[in-house]
Amino acid sequence: MFSYMNPGVATMAVGHLDADCFYVSAERVRDRFLEGKPVGVLGNQGACVIAKSYEMKREGVKTGEPIWDAMAKCPDGIYVKRDFRWYHALSLMMLEAVREASRRVEYYSIDEFYFRAERGRGETFAGLARGLRDRIRDRVGVPATVGIARTRTLAKLAADASKPAGARAVLTAADEEELLDGLPVTEIAGIAGRRAARLAAWGITTCLHLARADRALVRRLLTASGEALWWEINGTPVQPIHERRPAHKTLSRGGSLGGATTDPRILYAWLVRNLERLIEELRYHRVAAGRLTVLVAYKNDRTGQGRATLAVPADRFDLLLDVARPCLRRAWAEGETATHMPLIAEDLAPRGQASLPFFDPPGRRGLAEAVDRLKEEVNGRIGRFALRSGATLYLPAIYRDSANDFDICDIRGKVCF
Numbered sequence: 112m113f114s115y116m117n118p119g120v121a122t123m124a125v126g127h128l129d130a131d132c133f134y135v136s137a138e139r140v141r142d143r144f145l146e147g148k149p150v151g152v153l154g155n156q157g158a159c160v161i162a163k164s165y166e167m168k169r170e171g172v173k174t175g176e177p178i179w180d181a182m183a184k185c186p187d188g189i190y191v192k193r194d195f196r197w198y199h200a201l202s203l204m205m206l207e208a209v210r211e212a213s214r215r216v217e218y219y220s221i222d223e224f225y226f227r228a229e230r231g232r233g234e235t236f237a238g239l240a241r242g243l244r245d246r247i248r249d250r251v252g253v254p255a256t257v258g259i260a261r262t263r264t265l266a267k268l269a270a271d272a273s274k275p276a277g278a279r280a281v282l283t284a285a286d287e288e289e290l291l292d293g294l295p296v297t298e299i300a301g302i303a304g305r306r307a308a309r310l311a312a313w314g315i316t317t318c319l320h321l322a323r324a325d326r327a328l329v330r331r332l333l334t335a336s337g338e339a340l341w342w343e344i345n346g347t348p349v350q351p352i353h354e355r356r357p358a359h360k361t362l363s364r365g366g367s368l369g370g371a372t373t374d375p376r377i378l379y380a381w382l383v384r385n386l387e388r389l390i391e392e393l394r395y396h397r398v399a400a401g402r403l404t405v406l407v408a409y410k411n412d413r414t415g416q417g418r419a420t421l422a423v424p425a426d427r428f429d430l431l432l433d434v435a436r437p438c439l440r441r442a443w444a445e446g447e448t449a450t451h452m453p454l455i456a457e458d459l460a461p462r463g464q465a466s467l468p469f470f471d472p473p474g475r476r477g478l479a480e481a482v483d484r485l486k487e488e489v490n491g492r493i494g495r496f497a498l499r500s501g502a503t504l505y506l507p508a509i510y511r512d513s514a515n516d517f518d519i520c521d522i523r524g525k526v527c528f
Contacts, residue, residue, distance in 0.1 A: 401458030
């Protein structure tokens with residue numbers, strides 16, 4: 112069941128801008144030699160492909176594929192390490208350009224933006240989409256695709272269906288039907304795997320099938336979040352544009368260990384590195400952790416876990432390390448080969464909300480806070496990780512490689528990871 116909006120009357124809609132092969136395109140901005148060549152951007156300390164050009168994609172290389180498998184499929188490819196500082200700089204330039212075109216913008220991810228599309232007198236939505244696409248290309252140097260529609264879900268579908276470097280406005284019932292009819296239901300963000308299987312059992316396999324399905328059935332199969340998608344693809348906006356990122360419910364740092372290890376000293380070094388990075392984020396958001404979880408993933412697919420609740424929420428290195436050590440001991444499996452270690456801070460509370468006198472002697476508190484302030488000041492002036500715990504000396508290669516100084520999760524303000 113389609114609702115209908117007369118495009119001759121409407122002056123506002125929702126836009127979605129998505130840079131094409133953003134990491135690769137960003138590398139090409141500063142090195143034109145890479146234009147037209149198969150390029151892969153490597154993450155996980157160079158172990159896997161996290162982004163690839165269309166030329167490399169045609170050779171069968173997939174995102175997340177180990178470097179050795181990618182090189183077997185595409186031996187003539189050019190593989191470069193990721194540089195999130197550079198990508199962040201270009202991302203902010205795109206954000207500025209989108210904000211010039213709209214008064215309401217959502218910084219969704221490093222290369223994706225939602226915005227309220229407002230056409231001027233005598234301007235069409237299609238012209239607005241083309242103009243923004245061309246502005247990004249001219250000013251930032253990266254190709255991007257823009258979709259404009261009545262809802263954010265339709266706008267994203269329109270953009271995804273127009274890649275690369277497309278610009279499309281889908282605002283009539285006929286155009287929406289044409290768009291939805293050719294797309295699998297899994298093209299909708301939030302529908303995959305088990306959700307898609309539930310829909311398929313009722314013959315719902317395309318976006319158009321879903322739009323025409325009974326709303327009550329969709330809610331029963333996909334809960335309220337699925338019903339929201341049903342409204343969206345039928346042209347009724349129910350998902351807002353978030354001009355500010357919603358408050359974090361959890362904060363996490365960590366991931367790959369940069370190489371499998373069975374050495375507990377290496378694991379402890381990673382625990383300290385990840386904790387220092389987590390504290391940076393707690394301080395930035397002015398929150399303290401009420402609970403800390405340490406996960407250790409092993410090569411045999413086993414995952415160890417240690418979790419502890421703090422007596423009082425904290426963001427201080429000494430207090431959190433006292434909690435993290437026993438968590439790591441519980442997560443550690445002696446002799447097993449570890450590959451990943453994330454740290455998760457939960458039960459976040461505003462910084463300074465709780466008093467520590469009964470749990471923290473004044474002498475210890477004063478010294479610990481002075482050390483934390485000194486570390487922040489030195490690293491703020493000289494460079495991140497210039498002053499860090501001696502426990503991390505077991506990770507010399509990680510600190511020597513500047514590619515590890517800045518990660519995707521260090522880019523703040525985005526709605527999603």
